[in-house]
Amino acid sequence: MSKKVPLPLKQKTILEKGDTLYQPGISVDCTIFSFHDNVLKVLLLKVKQVDKWALPGGFIFKKETIETAAYRVLQERTGVANIFLQQFNAFGEPNRSDSSIHLTRYLEYGIKVPKDNWLLQRFITIGFYALIDFTEVNLEDEDSNEGAEWIDINKLSNLIMDHENIILKALEVLRTQLAYLPIGRNLLQKKFTMPELQKLYETILDQKLDRRNFQRKMIGFGILNKLNETRKGGAHKAPFLYTFNDKKYQKALKEGLYGSW
Amino acid sequence: MSKKVPLPLKQKTILEKGDTLYQPGISVDCTIFSFHDNVLKVLLLKVKQVDKWALPGGFIFKKETIETAAYRVLQERTGVANIFLQQFNAFGEPNRSDSSIHLTRYLEYGIKVPKDNWLLQRFITIGFYALIDFTEVNLEDEDSNEGAEWIDINKLSNLIMDHENIILKALEVLRTQLAYLPIGRNLLQKKFTMPELQKLYETILDQKLDRRNFQRKMIGFGILNKLNETRKGGAHKAPFLYTFNDKKYQKALKEGLYGSW
Numbered sequence: 001m002s003k004k005v006p007l008p009l010k011q012k013t014i015l016e017k018g019d020t021l022y023q024p025g026i027s028v029d030c031t032i033f034s035f036h037d038n039v040l041k042v043l044l045l046k047v048k049q050v051d052k053w054a055l056p057g058g059f060i061f062k063k064e065t066i067e068t069a070a071y072r073v074l075q076e077r078t079g080v081a082n083i084f085l086q087q088f089n090a091f092g093e094p095n096r097s098d099s100s101i102h103l104t105r106y107l108e109y110g111i112k113v114p115k116d117n118w119l120l121q122r123f124i125t126i127g128f129y130a131l132i133d134f135t136e137v138n139l140e141d142e143d144s145n146e147g148a149e150w151i152d153i154n155k156l157s158n159l160i161m162d163h164e165n166i167i168l169k170a171l172e173v174l175r176t177q178l179a180y181l182p183i184g185r186n187l188l189q190k191k192f193t194m195p196e197l198q199k200l201y202e203t204i205l206d207q208k209l210d211r212r213n214f215q216r217k218m219i220g221f222g223i224l225n226k227l228n229e230t231r232k233g234g235a236h237k238a239p240f241l242y243t244f245n246d247k248k249y250q251k252a253l254k255e256g257l258y259g260s261w
Numbered sequence: 262m263s264k265k266v267p268l269p270l271k272q273k274t275i276l277e278k279g280d281t282l283y284q285p286g287i288s289v290d291c292t293i294f295s296f297h298d299n300v301l302k303v304l305l306l307k308v309k310q311v312d313k314w315a316l317p318g319g320f321i322f323k324k325e326t327i328e329t330a331a332y333r334v335l336q337e338r339t340g341v342a343n344i345f346l347q348q349f350n351a352f353g354e355p356n357r358s359d360s361s362i363h364l365t366r367y368l369e370y371g372i373k374v375p376k377d378n379w380l381l382q383r384f385i386t387i388g389f390y391a392l393i394d395f396t397e398v399n400l401e402d403e404d405s406n407e408g409a410e411w412i413d414i415n416k417l418s419n420l421i422m423d424h425e426n427i428i429l430k431a432l433e434v435l436r437t438q439l440a441y442l443p444i445g446r447n448l449l450q451k452k453f454t455m456p457e458l459q460k461l462y463e464t465i466l467d468q469k470l471d472r473r474n475f476q477r478k479m480i481g482f483g484i485l486n487k488l489n490e491t492r493k494g495g496a497h498k499a500p501f502l503y504t505f506n507d508k509k510y511q512k513a514l515k516e517g518l519y520g521s522w
Contacts, residue, residue, distance in 0.1 A: 024285040066353035090351050090387045092327035126351045179517035180441035256440035
């Protein structure tokens with residue numbers, strides 16, 4: 001006889017009272033990017049019961065804003081708080097919802113989800129994304145995250161529903177922003193070299209860039225401070241370190257890298 | 262005795278069967294901009310029963326994508342079809358819905374909407390926007406639009422719910438796009454002068470721009486063809502006419518005005 005796993009209170013509440021607690025048919029999903037070891041990664045949760053990966057997501061309380069729900073859901077499921085989340089797209093293909101995930105998850109607890117349960121309806125999800133500093137997130141504490149891991153965006157596989165598509169759309173938005181907004185302050189260490197900055201751009205764009213052209217453009221934007229320090233230890237000539245000029249970085253975030261009209 | 266207005270079939274269906282036909286608690290709203298007589302305008306519908314203006318909006322059928330719903334709703338309510346709509350933000354303040362609008366509208370037909378009717382729940386709306394050629398829209402046909410009119414965005418007043426806020430957010434997105442994408446092909450006549458193009462930018466940005474600086478920048482983008490023709494009839498020296506270079510305009514729409522990395 002197999003041992004029955006007890007149903008956690010949170011899962012019980014969602015199943016039995018979700019329709020009275022949450023907005024029906026709508027969810028939020030968060031795509032959290034970071035850059036580490038020259039790889040762009042995204043924060044995913046392992047859904048053990050179906051052995052697939054999922055974006056941290058959840059529902060919107062009846063009296064909660066969409067934004068508040070996104071922050072809450074992200075913190076509840078991964079322990080990540082105090083980051084700037086940005087709404088970028090609503091995903092609503094009529095067949096995007098996959099009831100088999102809910103059925104399988106609850107079956108672990110010996111529960112058969114009724115066909116008319118609110119969880120099994122069509123859900124439209126509102127996508128948020130963020131760029132965060134890898135070192136500011138502690139995923140070690142297993143109690144505060146549901147098996148969250150950083151996954152290389154070039155090695156995405158076995159995601160639930162349309163979550164891979166959501167990540168690719170977030171990446172597309174990120175690439176567009178590279179064309180006119182500064183980037184990197186949350187993704188790089190405080191001090192970085194020009195090759196490190198270039199690598200970040202190359203990784204997001206998924207293409208090689210010309211070194212001299214990149215350097216000339218970046219310096220032209222006027223958002224960098226060149227330090228009188230070098231990064232030692234490499235095989236090449238020690239490259240100079242830079243920081244972002246906070247004031248000019250902020251200005252460029254508002255007006256664009258090429259200045260206002 | 263007042264004459265009772267018969268309830269149109271569409272309104273009857275929405276009231277009585279809406280909860281089985283549409284996704285619950287979610288709607289779409291379209292902000293359609295055009296530029297005419299040097300004024301940026303937005304397409305609004307007069308809600309006669311409450312004497313207020315509203316964005317063309319509606320609901321999403323159970324098996325319909327969000328995008329399809331936006332196109333359908335816009336066409337049904339204004340007669341406008343075949344324009345490029347872009348999703349830009351979901352609006353979900355918990356108190357944004359205003360049940361008094363539905364109550365008042367149905368009261369005209371002598372119907373009291375029950376408190377638990379699906380129309381009176383909280384709605385989250387997904388905002389779309391478009392820039393269109395004023396001359397391509399025919400609002401004269403009263404049968405195909407519900408009192409749609411072009412309203413100067415500087416003279417917005419008396420809008421329902423958060424619709425003014427939705428328009429301002431769409432305008433903000435439009436302004437951001439001015440920083441790195443070409444604009445104007447749908448908003449100007451095929452042939453236009455540099456002062457006309459500048460006026461479009463000034464209107465969207467709501468600020469005066471330096472004439473020489475603007476001209477130098479615009480020509481630098483390489484998206485214009487200067488014609489060997491002038492616009493006659495003004496008080497000043499007849500200005501040259503321009504058209505957009507379609508191929509370069511398309512390229513800039515993809516890569517940004519400042520070129521790719």
